[in-house]
Amino acid sequence: MNGLRLTVNGLPVAEHVEPRTSLADLLRENLNLTGTHLGCEQGVCGACTVFVDGVPVRSCISTAVSCSGADVRTIESFDADPLMGELREAFNKHHALQCGFCTPGMLVMARDIVERLGDADEERIRLELAGNLCRCTGYAGIVKAIRSVVLARQAAGTAPSLGAPQGLGPAGSGHGQVTEAKPRQAMTPPIPASSPKSAKLGKLAATAPSVKQSFVIEFPPETVWSRFGDVPAMVPCIPGASLVGRTDDGNFQVSMRVKMGPIGAQFAGTANQQRNDDMLTGVIHGSGRDERSGSLARGELSYALHEMNGGAATRVDLEVTYSLSGALGQFARGGIVTHFIAAITAQFADNLKRSLSPEEAPNATQQPRELRLAGSMATALKSWLGATIRKLFSR
Amino acid sequence: MNERANVGIGARLPRKEDDRLMRGRGLFVGDISMPGLQDVAFLRSPLAHGRIVSVDVPEDCAGRVFTSADMAGVKPIRAVSGLPGFKPSSQPPLATGTVRFAGELVAMCVDENRAQAEDLVSRVNVDIEALPVLADTGTAQAVDAVRVHEDWADNIYLETKIEKGDRAVLDNAAIKVEREIRLSRQCMAPLEGKGTVAWWDSRLDQLVVYTSTQLPHMMRTGLAECLGLEERQIHVVAPDVGGAFGFKCILQPEEVCIAWLAMTRRRPFRWLEDRREHLVAAANTREHHYRITGYADAEGRLLGIEADVAVDVGAYSVWPFSACLESAQIASILPGPYVMPYYACRTVSVATNKPPFTPYRGVARTGVCFAIELIVDAIAREAGREPSQVRLDNLVRPEQMPFTNITGKLFDSGDYPESVRKAVEAIDLPALRARQGSAGDDGRLLGIGFATYCEQAAHGTTVYSGWGIPMVPGFEQATARVTPDGGLELRIGVHSHGQGMETSMAQVANEILGIDPAQINLVHGDTALTPYSTGTWGSRSMVMAGGAVSRACEIIAERAKVIGAHLLQSSPDQVTVSDGKVMAAGGSVTFAEIANAWYKRPETLPADVAPEGLEVTAGYKPKVDSGTFSYATHAAVVAVDPEFGAVDILDYVVVEDGGTLVNPLIVDGQILGGVAQGIGTALYEESPYNADGQPLASTFMDYIIPGPCEVPDIRIVHMETPSPFTAHGVKGIGEGGAIAPPAAIANAINDALRPLGAEVATTPVTPHRLLSAIAEARAKAAGAVAQ
Amino acid sequence: MKPVDFRYSRPGTIPEAIELLNEGAGGAKIMAGGQSLGPMLNLRLAQPEQIVDITAIPALTMVTEERDAVVFGACITHAAFEDGRVPDPANGFLRRVAGGIAYRAVRNRGTIGGSLVHADPAADWITTLTALDAELIVATAQGERRVALEAFMMMAFGVHLDDGEFLAGIRIRKFSPAARFGYYKFCRKRGEFAEAMAAVVIDPALNIYRGVIGATQSRPLVLDDIRDLLRGGGESSAPNGAALARARDRVADLGIDDDPITDAMHGNAFARALEQVIA
Structure with missing residues (x-):
């Protein structure tokens, strides 16, 4: 908790909030200014829009501490504002609200449009309002109301009075230096995840996404085959993975850190392997739970080895099939995850090759970390994605 | 006599409720704060189907984390139906043993604020053993499929079959069109999520529940059943509600949980559904799958429809509508506004490992309209005729009204074909057809689509008693009370959450009493203050509560006349009520004077004054309670970009007949808002699930609802045929806008795609679906050429 | 949903920021306007131990004109570009691109640097500035290093930044009038x-x-x-x-x-x- 000072609706405010508290929650929960609404907390719907340093800002995705020192104005402070008065009258006349939940954000945005643009036509108004969702009105009344105020002000010769926003940085941010803000208390760690067993997580759906990769390795099939059979040596080749121990029933306990941009997860789980010595094929089943999000991951890595160059080399065909359940899996842009898994697979292949090479041996015993996008990884990706393009476009 | 502006029925009166909402002074559930209030966050199942092996709660969280074991004695939510063969489900507020959809509640965590409650959630470990997942109706109907409910013989809540007419009429059908038509699963996404704040009022020994609902009285009944309280021990208030659209009709397990906490802990608790919870775990809607065949003669006159419909109603039957209301309606309204000699329909309501299903604005009609209207257009294409002409040939004609259709629905009044003719005229079809042949749309393809529907609304006892669900509406009641200073208080049991009833009910009262709407207050959404009601759903409030307000005010008028006549030294049969006064030949007294006499100067009252005074509770039910039938024709003009699969709506016209309009400004708003939601269904909104039953749209980035740039200017043309059955001739109108857009827009798209031989039949028509349809048609054409 | 708890600091200089990052040892996350990070925090997909808010570092909101290029501080908002409050070395192209990013209320806080580091493949600056062959100035413990945007982003949400580094500026060459x-x-x-x-x-x-x-x-x-x-x-x-x-x-x-x-x-x-x- 830390002290926070800012100006809200013209009055100085000093509050104690956690660093994670959003500006919207500061307004609603601490200051009882409940006219600012939360419709998504994902920065999309616009219901939480307030003025910060004179310009509209999403208060749900702006932390209160980052707005320390800022001047905040909410819908409650516009009772005597002439322009907001005109907008209210026009909204009422054109039936621009029904349930009224989006209305405070709409009015804040409307006021900005009128002030900033002066001569917005209906199309421009729609464009400028695109970040404010209304589920009731179909927007017709809102657009007409704003347009009517624009026209009335033009007729009255009222010029837009709002200067361009001051400064080039994020509105509300950067007002002087802040002393370090600390969390409420040290978080008690979660109780250690009882690793879910693969069997408990069921079979992978036939439609589960998968990634295939093949590579050739300059070792005979027997060497590669024995390496695949050596789980303790294999696991560190998987980016971010490390072997924790063994369960009573012979499964391996594995932990895996994954980081994709700001998204991070640490899966704790188990793995086991089934192999067919005659066919030189095998499947590694793994599953785990991310302690923080409660999400579950299941994966299967199938491999098939093929002799090359009369036994001097081996072609490895890999297929990784996976599924994610819970928060980490509930997104529409699954293709990005598939690419990510492909990148992990590429690096796994790379690490595996190097772990077999005597001169690269230290690499295999290197401390496991989450997938890092550097070095070999970048190279692998670049060659993987870039080859065709250069072929087609180089002159 | 002075000409006064009409502020009664028919006036475009700006709304009374706007002012507080525009100043940030609405009171939504999330705005309530009180000392000691604690927030609740739920631990939800990450898996769509599984057995709970263990829920591990850290020791230091004792008393702040609750599971089903703590809630012993609380009854599951159980929504039955009287329809033969219906299998009810039992939904425990917190899962017991089995989880049946991803997002189902497993535990609840309580702390000072939501963030800390969520911290607790992340410290609880739930171990679940996976069961096979049923993520679609096909998989769920397989003979060897796992059961969503272990004790069921199959995964079907209900199967219905209906056949009307003689199938022999189909034998000579010149045209037969078969289609597979789908509506994707969708969320309702009111901008305010569900929310509940509950506490125990120890003075009244009552559980007080502020909840974001459309049906406060029903919620009291449902909570009483689950918690084992008597209804008198519960007080439910629905304050300002930020949009509902059907979603806020149902009793949610979260509501039961919060109420249970308040009941057992005797302190205030709050749960506010966030957007993610709404998108991944709240009740969904719209998911219909039709296999449908239309038969017609060579001119496109309908001979019959055969349909096999599956509705994916998810894991549990919702209370009070049940898991079968949607399919029961589908079977009875699929013929739409058309005349046909033969009709057969089978429906199945299928249980899957997805969140429950609840009716959304338009209920089954949006899906039904999409199916039948796509078939009508397909028939018109086969017949080589204008789809609007084919509609004219098949619609019920005005001289047939009132008309009983093939499923026994009694259409009350109206001129259905005229709505088509007006729509054709309003969009200028001939000019568009000429433009279609020419270039000049930037390589985009122009298409025109129509959809006509009629909408049963405000249907009552006779209809709902047949379905036997927990809620059968009877009489609707309203209380009217003249205040001592001559103002008027109205109390109704339905709830207004955007419909503007604070204004429109005042207009109805004004129509009878002439009291200025500014002096009329509407009290609603409170079980302690208002008459019992099944609430706001089914486009019923204006008809039913409006009718009751009208009746109550009529009685007030009669009683006021007795007092007024006495004060005027006249007789009741010599006086009239208007303009907020009782008028006699020689003068008038205001309601303020009459109220003053009643409340404060009883010595001045006539001997025969009614002792009930100036407060009345009156009941109302229309003469015929099978419902009003609003109807409309929607016409859409679209430009399809064949490179990106984008659909631009260039023009959109609604020709609508909602009977007598109490407030045309509000009615227009309902239509415009409904159409915007219909555009969402048509082009944008979808909650996809993968084969593991994982929802793939958890944010407003993934789940797209239309914004200002996606909704065009919509033109409305009104027709006004009063219902012969209701007070003032009013018809229900709230849902209509959302019914026809998917059909009109898809028909327009198919009209545009006609030169390519492509057709779409699934909502939403995403760029990917549209481009796939084009690619398929091209592949087919290439195959044909190769042969 | 609400974020996990984290420490927050707002340093006034680049070295202070780097020191904080190094102290955070991988658990620290840089924030500018927070318009991409905010939703991720709220959804608890991002769970940093520490947020280092770099908006109070004056250099990061400065514009420096060089002979053949303009260097933009990483914390300059989309709205500043949209409004023409900064020079446009690409003859108005930056202004046009900025005006189409998300929504005005987001553009008032969202920054060009934040967008590039977030590296959403569907984001506007990633594609357009790659087309302009922008060069990125990365603040490091040793001072700075420069890297072409094309080499900076490696995959969705994946950029070439080490734990103790952050994006400080974007250098965009001046295009000719005929461009x-x-x-x-x-x-x-x-x-x-x-x-x-x-x-x-x-x-x-x-x-x-x-x-x-x-x-x-x-x-x-x-x-x-x-x-x-x-x-x-x-x-x-x-x-x-x-x-x-x-x-x-x-x-x-x-x-x-x-x-x-x-x-x-x-x-x-x-x-x-x-x-x-x-x-």
């Missing part, structure tokens, strides 16, 4: 993620003929030299339509997404961007 810029993006809903996008920059004076295809599942695809695709446009006698069709097919055939329909969209977006420069 032409094409940009096309297709979104299902205005302001939301692009389904397809492409940018084209032609500046004969600087010998630049670049095309970029964005909104892939990973990093943007750079077409270093698209001169062969321009033939038929401009001064040549062949009709533009033919050149565009050729460009469209060439991009669509790259198989960027393993899905013919999406691949066709990439081709179409590229053709539309190209059309703007050869029309």
Whole structure:
């Protein structure tokens, strides 16, 4: 908790909030200014829009501490504002609200449009309002109301009075230096995840996404085959993975850190392997739970080895099939995850090759970390994605 | 006599409720704060189907984390139906043993604020053993499929079959069109999520529940059943509600949980559904799958429809509508506004490992309209005729009204074909057809689509008693009370959450009493203050509560006349009520004077004054309670970009007949808002699930609802045929806008795609679906050429 | 949902920020306007132990004009570009791109640097600044290092930054007055993620003929030299339509997404961007 000072609706405010508290929650929960609404907390719907340093800002995705020192104005402070008065009258006349939940954000945005643009036509108004969702009105009344105020002000010769926003940085941010803000208390760690067993997580759906990769390795099939059979040596080749121990029933306990941009997860789980010595094929089943999000991951890595160059080399065909359940899996842009898994697979292949090479041996015993996008990884990706393009476009 | 502006029925009166909402002074559930209030966050199942092996709660969280074991004695939510063969489900507020959809509640965590409650959630470990997942109706109907409910013989809540007419009429059908038509699963996404704040009022020994609902009285009944309280021990208030659209009709397990906490802990608790919870775990809607065949003669006159419909109603039957209301309606309204000699329909309501299903604005009609209207257009294409002409040939004609259709629905009044003719005229079809042949749309393809529907609304006892669900509406009641200073208080049991009833009910009262709407207050959404009601759903409030307000005010008028006549030294049969006064030949007294006499100067009252005074509770039910039938024709003009699969709506016209309009400004708003939601269904909104039953749209980035740039200017043309059955001739109108857009827009798209031989039949028509349809048609054409 | 708890600090200088990052040892996350990070925090997808807010560092909101380039501080907002409050070395192109990013209320806080480091493949700056061959100035413990944007982003949400580094500035060369810029993006809903996008920059004076295809599942695809695709446009006698069709097919055939329909969209977006420069 830390002290926070800012100006809200013209009055100085000093509050104690956690660093994670959003500006919207500061307004609603601490200051009882409940006219600012939360419709998504994902920065999309616009219901939480307030003025910060004179310009509209999403208060749900702006932390209160980052707005320390800022001047905040909410819908409650516009009772005597002439322009907001005109907008209210026009909204009422054109039936621009029904349930009224989006209305405070709409009015804040409307006021900005009128002030900033002066001569917005209906199309421009729609464009400028695109970040404010209304589920009731179909927007017709809102657009007409704003347009009517624009026209009335033009007729009255009222010029837009709002200067361009001051400064080039994020509105509300950067007002002087802040002393370090600390969390409420040290978080008690979660109780250690009882690793879910693969069997408990069921079979992978036939439609589960998968990634295939093949590579050739300059070792005979027997060497590669024995390496695949050596789980303790294999696991560190998987980016971010490390072997924790063994369960009573012979499964391996594995932990895996994954980081994709700001998204991070640490899966704790188990793995086991089934192999067919005659066919030189095998499947590694793994599953785990991310302690923080409660999400579950299941994966299967199938491999098939093929002799090359009369036994001097081996072609490895890999297929990784996976599924994610819970928060980490509930997104529409699954293709990005598939690419990510492909990148992990590429690096796994790379690490595996190097772990077999005597001169690269230290690499295999290197401390496991989450997938890092550097070095070999970048190279692998670049060659993987870039080859065709250069072929087609180089002159 | 002075000409006064009409502020009664028919006036475009700006709304009374706007002012507080525009100043940030609405009171939504999330705005309530009180000392000691604690927030609740739920631990939800990450898996769509599984057995709970263990829920591990850290020791230091004792008393702040609750599971089903703590809630012993609380009854599951159980929504039955009287329809033969219906299998009810039992939904425990917190899962017991089995989880049946991803997002189902497993535990609840309580702390000072939501963030800390969520911290607790992340410290609880739930171990679940996976069961096979049923993520679609096909998989769920397989003979060897796992059961969503272990004790069921199959995964079907209900199967219905209906056949009307003689199938022999189909034998000579010149045209037969078969289609597979789908509506994707969708969320309702009111901008305010569900929310509940509950506490125990120890003075009244009552559980007080502020909840974001459309049906406060029903919620009291449902909570009483689950918690084992008597209804008198519960007080439910629905304050300002930020949009509902059907979603806020149902009793949610979260509501039961919060109420249970308040009941057992005797302190205030709050749960506010966030957007993610709404998108991944709240009740969904719209998911219909039709296999449908239309038969017609060579001119496109309908001979019959055969349909096999599956509705994916998810894991549990919702209370009070049940898991079968949607399919029961589908079977009875699929013929739409058309005349046909033969009709057969089978429906199945299928249980899957997805969140429950609840009716959304338009209920089954949006899906039904999409199916039948796509078939009508397909028939018109086969017949080589204008789809609007084919509609004219098949619609019920005005001289047939009132008309009983093939499923026994009694259409009350109206001129259905005229709505088509007006729509054709309003969009200028001939000019568009000429433009279609020419270039000049930037390589985009122009298409025109129509959809006509009629909408049963405000249907009552006779209809709902047949379905036997927990809620059968009877009489609707309203209380009217003249205040001592001559103002008027109205109390109704339905709830207004955007419909503007604070204004429109005042207009109805004004129509009878002439009291200025500014002096009329509407009290609603409170079980302690208002008459019992099944609430706001089914486009019923204006008809039913409006009718009751009208009746109550009529009685007030009669009683006021007795007092007024006495004060005027006249007789009741010599006086009239208007303009907020009782008028006699020689003068008038205001309601303020009459109220003053009643409340404060009883010595001045006539001997025969009614002792009930100036407060009345009156009941109302229309003469015929099978419902009003609003109807409309929607016409859409679209430009399809064949490179990106984008659909631009260039023009959109609604020709609508909602009977007598109490407030045309509000009615227009309902239509415009409904159409915007219909555009969402048509082009944008979808909650996809993968084969593991994982929802793939958890944010407003993934789940797209239309914004200002996606909704065009919509033109409305009104027709006004009063219902012969209701007070003032009013018809229900709230849902209509959302019914026809998917059909009109898809028909327009198919009209545009006609030169390519492509057709779409699934909502939403995403760029990917549209481009796939084009690619398929091209592949087919290439195959044909190769042969 | 609400974020996990974290420490927060707002340093006033670049070295202080780097020190905080190093103290955080991988658990620290830089924040500028927070418009991409905010939703991730609220959804608890991002769970940093510490947030280092760099908006109070004056250098990061400064604009420096060099002889042949302009250097923008990483914390300059989209709105500042949109409003023309900063110079535009790309003849108004930056202004045009900025105005189409998300929504005004987001643009008032969202920054150019934050967007680049977030590295969402469907974001506007990633594709357009790759087309402009922007150079990034990364603050490091040793001072700074410079890296081309093309080499900076490696995959979706993955950029080449070490734990103790952050993006401080973006250097964009001054294009000649004759330079032409094409940009096309297709979104299902205005302001939301692009389904397809492409940018084209032609500046004969600087010998630049670049095309970029964005909104892939990973990093943007750079077409270093698209001169062969321009033939038929401009001064040549062949009709533009033919050149565009050729460009469209060439991009669509790259198989960027393993899905013919999406691949066709990439081709179409590229053709539309190209059309703007050869029309």
